[in-house]
Amino acid sequence: MTPDSSGFAHDYATAILRRGREPMPPVDFTPDWGDAPRRGKYYPAATAFPLPAPEPVPASLDTALRASAGTAPRASGNAAPGSAGGTAPGGPGAADEPFTLPLLASMLHHSYGLFGRRLGIQANTDLAALPSYAHANWYRGTASGGGLYPCSVYWAAGPGAGVPPGVYYYAHARHAMQRLLAGDVTDRVAAAVGPQHRAGQFLIVGVKYWQNAFKYNNFSYHAVSMDVGTLVQTWRLWAGAQDRRIEPVLWFDQAALTDLLGLVPDDEALFAVVPLTWAPAGGAGPAPGAQAGGDRSAGPAGGGAGPAPGVRVRHADQERSRRLLEFDTLRRIHRATATALDRPPRGALAAAAVPPAPPDRPRIPLPEPTPMPMPVSAALTGRRSSFGRFAAGRPMPAADLAALLRATAGSTVPCEIDAADDRPLARIHAFVNHVAGIPAGGYGYEPETHSLVRTTAGPPGDFLQRNYFLANYNLEQAAVVLVPTVRTHAVLDATGDRGYNLVNATIGAIAQTFYTAAAALRVGAGVALGFDNVSYVEELRLADTGEYPLLIMLAGAERAGLGDYRYELR
Ligand SMILES: Cc1cc2nc3c(=O)[nH]c(=O)nc-3n(C[C@H](O)[C@H](O)[C@H](O)COP(=O)(O)O)c2cc1C
Incomplete structure (x- = not known):
């Protein structure tokens, strides 16, 4: 990582704002659509298990909005702040009911899983290609810049989730989990996010840049960092409607998790880690220590021999594009944000x-x-x-x-x-x-x-x-x-x-x-x-x-x- 990237976010923000007057290089860039990447990662050798079929969420959108605003101090109209988390006891969003595997599966399906195919007549330039199966536009519950869906969802599963502990990748097209690593690595994730965010289960949101940059080049970072917000907000709406909590951690040791997930640091960045409160196997309510932010070492959900230190994912994403391009400004803004480790104080x-x-x-x-x-x-x-x-x-x-x-x-x-x-x-x-x-x-x-x-x-x-x-x-x-x-x-x-x-x-x-x-x-x-x-x-x-x-x-x-x-x- 080059130290000269520090502070670059200011320059990038200004360049993005002014790009209508002073075009960002490379000007006159044309994407190679014939050599476009997939809209998701491809791990051909990783074993997969199908996720439970998604269940509809009967709670109303009004309920979901009240709950998601209730857990957020910075949301306007949240009139009753309580602790530093801002949630009033008993108020909307106060609940923190445990996740289960069917609930996690349903949330992933409703956010990044495929719902169907878009074939309506509209004014985009890709209209003529849509009837061809090779260019089919599969739609999802979450919007995404350019419809490119660059977010990768990883699940660091500790014991007690009904699956062997390990690291899994959400394979959206199959609505399946692919196991990338066997063994409990949640301690390593906890070390990267800090002990106050310790949990038995974590979701990690990454962005594979090329999936978006092949079209948007240096502008890519601006778009993909919004994509992370669209995905997390779908989760918050979905979870809030069912008394579950999604509260991402944004300042964590990216390099440590990038290494654990076997990623190339300049190719894929990790934007958010979401600790999940989880139900114990076969019981109701969260397991002792399975509460996000709880002390996992104290309860039966904790422990379990994890893989040796230094173990990392060996499976590699197989890229479809034959020719990959690098974009200097994208790399610089990525490095600037990825290496900015110091977590600002509350307030x-x-x-x-x-x-x-x-x-x-x-x-x-x-x-x-x-x-x-x-x-x-x-x-x-x-x-x-x-x-x-x-x-x-x-x-x-x-x-x-x-x-x-x-x-x-x-x-x-x-x-x-x-x-x-x-x-x-x-x-x-x-x-x-x-x-x-x-x-x-x-x-x-x-x-x-x-x-x-x-x-x-x-x-x-x-x-x-x-x-x-x-x-x-x-x-x-x-x-x-x-x-x-x-x-x-x-x-x-x-x-x-x-x-x-x-x-x-x-x-x-x-x-x-x-x-x-x-x-x-x-x-x-x-x-x-x-x-x-x-x-x-x-x-x-x-x-x-x-x-x-x-x-x-x-x-x-x-x-x-x-x-x-x-x-x-x-
Ligand atoms: C951050 C973001 C930026 C977007 N930018 C544009 C845009 O500049 N022009 C546009 O027509 N649509 C834009 N969209 C909409 C996406 O193209 C759209 O969500 C995606 O193609 C999927 O189609 P759907 O929303 O009909 O499911 C954007 C969406 C997001 C989330």
Whole structure:
């Protein structure tokens, strides 16, 4: 690892923001689609066992959103902070019921497993290729930049999970676990995350860069770090709806775990470790010591002779691409975040919160949000991108906009440096095109008053379309375009380079909530990174607060009667 990468996250963030004005090299890059990588890793020699069939989650999306906001101090509207974890005793999200193998299997299926094949008519350039089986677009519960799904999910299984202890890889296409290593290595994972996060079972989220970089080159890090947030947020929604907890650790010893998993450090990074509370074999409730954060050495779930120190995964992913490219900036930002080991103290994020909106700007109170009683699993299954299907003819009810705003503003990625009184890192802005009873214009959402704070007046359609890079959406036809912002440099100042992962995971979590809520509201949705961020800073007057507009999230009615073909796998 080169020391000169330290501090590079600031430069990368600025380059990403300005890339619409000063293109990031390599300019005029064309992906080699004929030599594209797989959308998952391939371990041909690793044994696999099939996972239990997924079960639907009957709890509503509203329940899931309340639970996930309840465990997150930085989520807006979380009014009852308790301990440093922010969860009020007995409040939403307070439960920490144990996972079981069927529950884990179901959560993985609803997040990264394959649901079916997309064949609807839309405005993306890949449309003509979709009917060919070789180019089939298999969809999942979680959104992903470019549909490339670069996250790898590893399970470090200790004793008591109903499978031989070891390291497993979630083979999404087969809904199976592949064993990469035999033996209990949870002590090694605990050593990498710190003793306070000790658990009997861990999920580890990695990103294989080439899976995304073959298309997005140096921009890749920006996209994949959001993908981590979309995946974790699906888990949080899914788990929160069932009284389970997902609280990732983001500052840990990546090099130690990279070595354990047998990865090449510059090829795949590890972004999050999630300790899981687990049920004892054949019993109810967590095993003593099986609680995430508990002392495993004290209980029967602990112990078990692990493999000798230095043992590591020997199976290697077999890459499909014949020609792999390296991208300097991607490598540098990866090294900067991967080697940033120092965990900031709890409360470090206080200085990076978004400040309150100016008191003198006019406010428009929003109505009560439209309820979202749809079961979580149905909302995840129904989630999809609109890709050009918006039609402005039917304005969005203001209560639907209120639901999207409250849900997205309440979404965050809780982590080990949160303090009970932390304020939100993100703000949601809204360009209103066609919402009943709300004048067209630009606004900031104020969760405390559940109102829109006016920034600009007049229809924003022309601004939006002028500053969009791709041809697959007419942004003016969307009822509303939401824009999450974070004070990226303030987060990096407060937390160091690895804070970049938190910034983008937060945006990813917001995006995934947005999609899932839109599905529950039965409105069209899409998110996009292809816009001129600098113009958005100017239009939304964000220069003073240092907020970076990081994504655009479009919602609205869709054109009726477009061609589709249902192709569902289960
Ligand atoms: C972080 C992120 C960035 C995305 N960027 C874009 C984008 O720039 N343009 C776009 O049309 N879609 C974008 N999408 C949507 C994905 O292309 C979409 O989720 C993926 O192709 C899967 O399709 P589905 O959402 O219909 O299941 C993005 C999604 C995520 C999570």
